[in-house]
Amino acid sequence: MSALVVVQDLVKTFGAGLTETPVLRGLTLTLQAGELSALLGPSGSGKSTLLTILGTLMQPTSGAHQMLGQDMVRATDSARTAFRNQHIGFVFQFHSLLPDFTALENVIFPAAIRAGRETSVARARGMDLLTRMGLQDRIHFPTAHLSGGQKQRVAVARALMNRPELVLADEPTGNLDRASAGQVMQLIAQINKDEGTTFLISTHDEKIAALCARQLVVVDGQVEG
Amino acid sequence: MLYALKIAGRYLTASKAQTGLLVLGVAAGVFIFIFMSALIGGLAELILSRTVGDIAHVSIQAEPKDPAVLLAGTPLLVQQKSTSAAANLPTAANFVPLIESLPGVRAVSPQISGSGFITHGAQVAQVSINGLMPGRESAIAHLDSYVVEGTERLGAGSILIGKRLAEDLNLLLGQSVRLSSTKGIETALTVTGIYQMGAGGPDRRTAYVSLGTARTLFAMPQGLTRVEIKLTDLYAADAMAPQITALTGLTAKSWTVDGAQFLEALSAQAKTGVLLKSFALITIVIGVASALLLSTYRRRPEIGIMRAMGASQRFVVLVFVLQGALIGLMGGLLGAALGYAALLPFPAGGQFRTGSLPIDIRLGSYGLAIALTLLGAILASIWPARAAAKVDPVEAIGQ
Numbered sequence: 352m353s354a355l356v357v358v359q360d361l362v363k364t365f366g367a368g369l370t371e372t373p374v375l376r377g378l379t380l381t382l383q384a385g386e387l388s389a390l391l392g393p394s395g396s397g398k399s400t401l402l403t404i405l406g407t408l409m410q411p412t413s414g415a416h417q418m419l420g421q422d423m424v425r426a427t428d429s430a431r432t433a434f435r436n437q438h439i440g441f442v443f444q445f446h447s448l449l450p451d452f453t454a455l456e457n458v459i460f461p462a463a464i465r466a467g468r469e470t471s472v473a474r475a476r477g478m479d480l481l482t483r484m485g486l487q488d489r490i491h492f493p494t495a496h497l498s499g500g501q502k503q504r505v506a507v508a509r510a511l512m513n514r515p516e517l518v519l520a521d522e523p524t525g526n527l528d529r530a531s532a533g534q535v536m537q538l539i540a541q542i543n544k545d546e547g548t549t550f551l552i553s554t555h556d557e558k559i560a561a562l563c564a565r566q567l568v569v570v571d572g573q574v575e576g
Numbered sequence: 577m578l579y580a581l582k583i584a585g586r587y588l589t590a591s592k593a594q595t596g597l598l599v600l601g602v603a604a605g606v607f608i609f610i611f612m613s614a615l616i617g618g619l620a621e622l623i624l625s626r627t628v629g630d631i632a633h634v635s636i637q638a639e640p641k642d643p644a645v646l647l648a649g650t651p652l653l654v655q656q657k658s659t660s661a662a663a664n665l666p667t668a669a670n671f672v673p674l675i676e677s678l679p680g681v682r683a684v685s686p687q688i689s690g691s692g693f694i695t696h697g698a699q700v701a702q703v704s705i706n707g708l709m710p711g712r713e714s715a716i717a718h719l720d721s722y723v724v725e726g727t728e729r730l731g732a733g734s735i736l737i738g739k740r741l742a743e744d745l746n747l748l749l750g751q752s753v754r755l756s757s758t759k760g761i762e763t764a765l766t767v768t769g770i771y772q773m774g775a776g777g778p779d780r781r782t783a784y785v786s787l788g789t790a791r792t793l794f795a796m797p798q799g800l801t802r803v804e805i806k807l808t809d810l811y812a813a814d815a816m817a818p819q820i821t822a823l824t825g826l827t828a829k830s831w832t833v834d835g836a837q838f839l840e841a842l843s844a845q846a847k848t849g850v851l852l853k854s855f856a857l858i859t860i861v862i863g864v865a866s867a868l869l870l871s872t873y874r875r876r877p878e879i880g881i882m883r884a885m886g887a888s889q890r891f892v893v894l895v896f897v898l899q900g901a902l903i904g905l906m907g908g909l910l911g912a913a914l915g916y917a918a919l920l921p922f923p924a925g926g927q928f929r930t931g932s933l934p935i936d937i938r939l940g941s942y943g944l945a946i947a948l949t950l951l952g953a954i955l956a957s958i959w960p961a962r963a964a965a966k967v968d969p970v971e972a973i974g975q
Contacts, residue, residue, distance in 0.1 A: 408884060408970050429888055436886020447881045447973055451590035461885045468578045509885070 361414035376572035389560035392569035440510030444522035480508035500531030584898035605860035606911025616849035617939030632804030683715035707790020726769035734768035738779035757793035880972025889965035896961035904953025908946035
């Protein structure tokens, strides 16, 4: 396995002066390609902040962040945006789908952004992903008509659309019932095994974390484990 | 671009009621723009046709001679200038074909005019006599459109008089009158036409006869007193007058020399029109900008998702600008269609009816209205679009 993501002495502080709140305090972490890792920690420990920085949606206050050998701290916003589209997938707690679009349109969104249009190749992959998620009969459904579990599976399919090296999942099962949560985690584990995609899953649920090969715990803005 | 267009279109179709209201609002603005264009344009056309449309755009008239000196020295004794006999242009008739051949010249009317008296029974009235060339009666003033009885055609022995003069003299069509000039020459003529311009002066004081009759009355076997020229573009008169002077050696005068105030009034009217249309356009821009700003605020979480999925700021800007453009285009087309439909009942081609609005359906500026609305909507959407592109995805997704 090779290092996919390397962060060193990562510091993130919000606010300034009296309202200054340090969240990450010199966090160092390496994610190997193909890892399925769980990110644990109490609320406010900095899990979401770490995922946001790893996802290039936020810049750290200081420290180093590299992915695929590229320096993400010095990259421009447009460079990080293009990198994110190509190499990183996201699954959010509240699915975060585009409500006026169908399941398939949501899934192929990252590919359409990349190509500037919806290609037939993207449509074929989108349908394949939705079929693998067990949503073959919901492909052209508006997402508003899907259940919470179905929406989250659509979100997983969308995260995988551009074959990213890294998928960051922030409490992907936090809003689901036990059965749906189990389904989503099984799918993630399967994809990790089949395609070698690296997953970093933030969760409060010990059982979900137990399904991951590696458990990382964020405590006081630093990673243990 | 294609994909941004799809998203923009989807956002519009997703909120049909809101989009429909917005498009209707823009269409109302375009409708006002078109209606104002047709009204202001029609009004200008009406004023022009009723005023400048009936006068010569360029006229050639002999300079009045200096009064004859009867006794030099002190005191100086001069002859009083004649106000009744116009000066003669002996060579003017030769230049008529040349002037007619000039590009931009629509009509030329050689004339002999002067003062005289019209007598019907015991009643006498002072008149201004205008001798026109038969066949060119309506070359300058639209006499044909003012004739209420008989014909405007003039021939030997015929006279065309105003309605008020006819009433004053109890004259009817076909009756005979005696017309005498200030030269003391008198002739018997038959009233072959009665006109009504609506203006008291000409209707009461101007009589038209044929050029031949005028020659007899003013004892002018040769020459003319005046040549009136009408142009295809009345605003070209200032350039055309010196050109004619150079070609003929006669003093040609543009209508603007004496019509500066009227020109100013026309310009003020045109400016008012532009101002009113600008207000309609500003309303459209404000409407589109506020609606799109609301839309971007409502769609902040979605914008955050798009940005998280790798959509660039430029892409987000494009989505909202295209949304504005689509609203502008739909509103523009709908407003133009409604405007055209509303103007259909009005007579086309400036054939205005007395008492009705002087609206000309041809002057609706439909293409301009659509183009300006599209441009205005695009400009209006830039600010909301830029605001949307600056949305922090982390913050927006967390909403």
